[in-house]
Amino acid sequence: MQEQVKVAARGTTWTLEGEGRERFMDLNMGPQHPSTHGVLRLKLHLNGEVVERCEPVLGYLHRAKEKIAEKGQWIKFMPITDRMDYIAGIYNNWGYARAMEELHEIEVPERAEYLRVVSGELQRLASHYLFLGTFGLDLGMITPFFYSFGDREKVLGLIEELTGARLTITYFRFGGVKWDAPEGWFDRVESTVDELEAHHKEMWDLLVENDILNMRLRGVGVMTEEEAVSLGCTGPVLRATGKEYDIRKDDPYGVYPRMRFDVPTETTGDCYGRFMVRIREMKESFKIIRQALREMPDGPIIAKGFDGSKIIRTKPPNKESYGRVETPKGELGFWLVSDNSMKPYRVKARGHSFSNLHCLPLLVEGSTIADTVVSLASLDIVLGDIDR
Amino acid sequence: MTFIDQLHSFLGDVAAQFGLPEMPLIVTKLVWWLVASVLLFTVALTIGGLFTWVFRRLFAFFGLRKGPNRVGPEGMLQFLADGIKLLTKEDLLPSKADKWTYRLAPYVVVVPFVLAWAPLPWSDVIIFSNLAYGVVFILAVSALPPLGELMAAWGSNNKYSMYGGIRAAALDFSYEIPLVISAASIVLLVGGLDTQGAVMAQQGYWFGFIPKWFVFPQIIGAFIFFVSLLAKTGIIPTDLGESESELISGLTTEYSGMRFGFFFVAMFSGIFFLSALTVTFFFGGWTGPGFLPPLVWFLLKTFGLVFLVFWIWVTLPRFRVDQFLNYAWKTLFPLSILNLVIAVALKVWGVY
Numbered sequence: 087m088q089e090q091v092k093v094a095a096r097g098t099t100w101t102l103e104g105e106g107r108e109r110f111m112d113l114n115m116g117p118q119h120p121s122t123h124g125v126l127r128l129k130l131h132l133n134g135e136v137v138e139r140c141e142p143v144l145g146y147l148h149r150a151k152e153k154i155a156e157k158g159q160w161i162k163f164m165p166i167t168d169r170m171d172y173i174a175g176i177y178n179n180w181g182y183a184r185a186m187e188e189l190h191e192i193e194v195p196e197r198a199e200y201l202r203v204v205s206g207e208l209q210r211l212a213s214h215y216l217f218l219g220t221f222g223l224d225l226g227m228i229t230p231f232f233y234s235f236g237d238r239e240k241v242l243g244l245i246e247e248l249t250g251a252r253l254t255i256t257y258f259r260f261g262g263v264k265w266d267a268p269e270g271w272f273d274r275v276e277s278t279v280d281e282l283e284a285h286h287k288e289m290w291d292l293l294v295e296n297d298i299l300n301m302r303l304r305g306v307g308v309m310t311e312e313e314a315v316s317l318g319c320t321g322p323v324l325r326a327t328g329k330e331y332d333i334r335k336d337d338p339y340g341v342y343p344r345m346r347f348d349v350p351t352e353t354t355g356d357c358y359g360r361f362m363v364r365i366r367e368m369k370e371s372f373k374i375i376r377q378a379l380r381e382m383p384d385g386p387i388i389a390k391g392f393d394g395s396k397i398i399r400t401k402p403p404n405k406e407s408y409g410r411v412e413t414p415k416g417e418l419g420f421w422l423v424s425d426n427s428m429k430p431y432r433v434k435a436r437g438h439s440f441s442n443l444h445c446l447p448l449l450v451e452g453s454t455i456a457d458t459v460v461s462l463a464s465l466d467i468v469l470g471d472i473d474r
Numbered sequence: 475m476t477f478i479d480q481l482h483s484f485l486g487d488v489a490a491q492f493g494l495p496e497m498p499l500i501v502t503k504l505v506w507w508l509v510a511s512v513l514l515f516t517v518a519l520t521i522g523g524l525f526t527w528v529f530r531r532l533f534a535f536f537g538l539r540k541g542p543n544r545v546g547p548e549g550m551l552q553f554l555a556d557g558i559k560l561l562t563k564e565d566l567l568p569s570k571a572d573k574w575t576y577r578l579a580p581y582v583v584v585v586p587f588v589l590a591w592a593p594l595p596w597s598d599v600i601i602f603s604n605l606a607y608g609v610v611f612i613l614a615v616s617a618l619p620p621l622g623e624l625m626a627a628w629g630s631n632n633k634y635s636m637y638g639g640i641r642a643a644a645l646d647f648s649y650e651i652p653l654v655i656s657a658a659s660i661v662l663l664v665g666g667l668d669t670q671g672a673v674m675a676q677q678g679y680w681f682g683f684i685p686k687w688f689v690f691p692q693i694i695g696a697f698i699f700f701v702s703l704l705a706k707t708g709i710i711p712t713d714l715g716e717s718e719s720e721l722i723s724g725l726t727t728e729y730s731g732m733r734f735g736f737f738f739v740a741m742f743s744g745i746f747f748l749s750a751l752t753v754t755f756f757f758g759g760w761t762g763p764g765f766l767p768p769l770v771w772f773l774l775k776t777f778g779l780v781f782l783v784f785w786i787w788v789t790l791p792r793f794r795v796d797q798f799l800n801y802a803w804k805t806l807f808p809l810s811i812l813n814l815v816i817a818v819a820l821k822v823w824g825v826y
Contacts, residue, residue: 113633119722120718120719120722121719121720135637135795222791223719226710226713226718226719226791226792227710227789227790228537228710228788229536229537229788229789232537232538232539233537233538236538292789296790296791298711298793301793301794301797302791302792302793302794302797454795454796455637455720455721456717456792456794459720
């Protein structure tokens with residue numbers, strides 16, 4: 087029997103449903119909430135503090151990006167991609183550029199590929215720093231937020247020197263990159279990476295060996311490898327379950343086959359695993375940046391025929407292509423359909439955060455509100471990518 | 475001759491000089507009570523306000539920033555600017571709030587924390603009210619704020635506030651009992667209920683150099699007291715009532731203006747007060763070597779403890795509700811009983 091109980095401070099509208107002692111309450115967490123990382127709304131069906139059902143509601147940031155793509159020339163979609171995952175804009179450029187390069191069979195010069203790797207890994211660091219800061223904040227740790235944002239600031243400073251922008255970068259072009267590195271930039275990257283690595287150790291001590299943090303994270307939001315694969319999770323969310331899946335290794339692009347780095351995995355599949363994968367990945371990024379700086383060749387930075395204003399008249403052949411890259415948050419793919427005109431026939435983006443968010447109900451149902459916040463934070467979603 | 479009598483005769487002399495009739499004793503008493511309580515509130519709220527600045531500066535230094543440094547010397551008057559801002563803000567009332575409980579709640583939170591300052595010994599002579607049952611008074615009065623928090627939660631008519639209030643109430647039950655038991659151990663060792671007596675009992679040295687602080691025989695009690703302090707003030711490892719990242723702002727979600735300011739000031743004056751209480755019970759209060767006056771010793775020790783509290787605040791993550799409740803009921807509570815047994819043993823063996 088469904089009993090409706092009015093709990094009331096003066097005609098209030100909370101309605102509890104349920105039988106006997108089981109009383110449920112619906113709580114709309116978001117779109118305005120400090121820890122939903124943007125305008126995500128979670129419909130929580132609560133029994134006390136225990137989450138019985140959780141339903142993410144999307145669409146508060148929808149900007150019809152894929153439709154916008156069809157309205158302009160191919161290259162004009164490049165700045166729009168920056169606004170998708172705005173934490174790691176370079177990877178959106180990269181995904182789109184890779185798809186286009188496969189579609190049009192463009193040969194990318196070597197120096198451009200190395201510049202892409204360096205700027206990309208810097209962007210990965212920036213994204214993971216943001217994750218560490220906000221993850222700590224969601225757990226109630228205030229100071230790591232300032233530490234990691236201080237470090238992120240240094241990375242963004244380097245990216246700004248290279249590209250002229252900090253967040254919406256639009257650095258990549260079909261067949262290369264827009265700017266060559268300014269004078270002395272490689273040395274500054276090298277010294278900054280040394281500095282960041284020292285700080286990274288400090289963050290590690292502060293976060294990883296903290297007892298309360300371990301209590302809060304271990305065994306929370308557990309997911310098995312099969313579940314993660316079947317739900318389409320990628321990136322650190324998938325690697326935390328023990329599956330070693332990294333597009334940089336499994337479907338290599340650019341000069342990644344030459345880079346020597348490990349793919350960190352954890353076997354626990356809980357929030358701690360996801361957190362550890364990211365914080366260990368940062369060490370690999372330091373390695374990759376160092377190696378790329380050592381091997382940086384000279385040469386052109388953009389393919390012949392795609393430099394200057396010629397790029398706007400790009401007419402890819404009449405076919406389809408799918409290009410994907412490993413972003414800090416997972417797999418980002420672009421599916422392009424061309425009808426041999428100057429405008430795309432169709433652009434479809436396969437977002438990492440959108441796919442990763444699907445596992446949230448699985449992670450949080452049966453846990454408490456506090457664990458919901460931690461599980462959500464450990465997925466490291468960005469709403470710009472979910473809604474597009 | 476008590477202080478009141480001295481004051482009364484002094485006022486009588488002043489009145490006689492101006493040719494005024496002598497006032498009855500009760501008028502003097504009323505005047506003194508008024509002055510003393512105004513002074514108490516001023517001191518408590520000023521310290522509460524000042525500590526918001528201390529906290530923000532320290533927090534900034536921990537996070538490699540500068541913090542408020544513009545208003546007054548080193549930004550010391552920032553809290554006044556903030557207070558004026560809060561006072562001039564609109565006092566919002568949620569449309570379906572329970573008006574009375576909503577409006578009353580901040581006072582129920584802030585007043586007990588200030589009242590509890592009365593029997594706190596600042597030095598051998600500075601004490602607002604040397605009550606013979608000071609410990610009981612402090613414990614009873616400082617247990618009231620959770621009631622105000624529950625009122626705030628209920629009155630706001632907000633689900634987040636309600637969760638915050640329920641959490642705060644659950645938390646209150648869990649830490650209050652170990653807190654009272656560990657205070658009872660001190661009372662047992664002192665053999666009296668007044669706070670000044672507790673400080674007096676810690677004067678002197680063992681072997682000529684170890685101060686006779688209760689923290690040494692009562693280390694478990696001091697630990698329990700400190701953890702309960704963290705829980706009572708509602709700062710980060712245990713700020714379950716507020717839980718900013720989970721419940722938006724918990725029970726103060728709907729509050730704005732000075733009503734919110736009261737919660738804020740109560741929190742900071744509570745941190746100072748409870749640190750001072752820990753110092754009084756376990757670290758010898760105002761006692762110390764004679765080269766500094768007792769008040770300075772008291773303030774130094776208290777600031778030391780407050781610094782530790784702020785350090786913990788900015789470093790640690792938050793407990794989950796059930797984790798802290800488990801910890802309080804299954805670890806702190808048995809430990810406090812053990813601590814009481816130790817106190818009884820010390821008393822029986824004649825150490826105290």
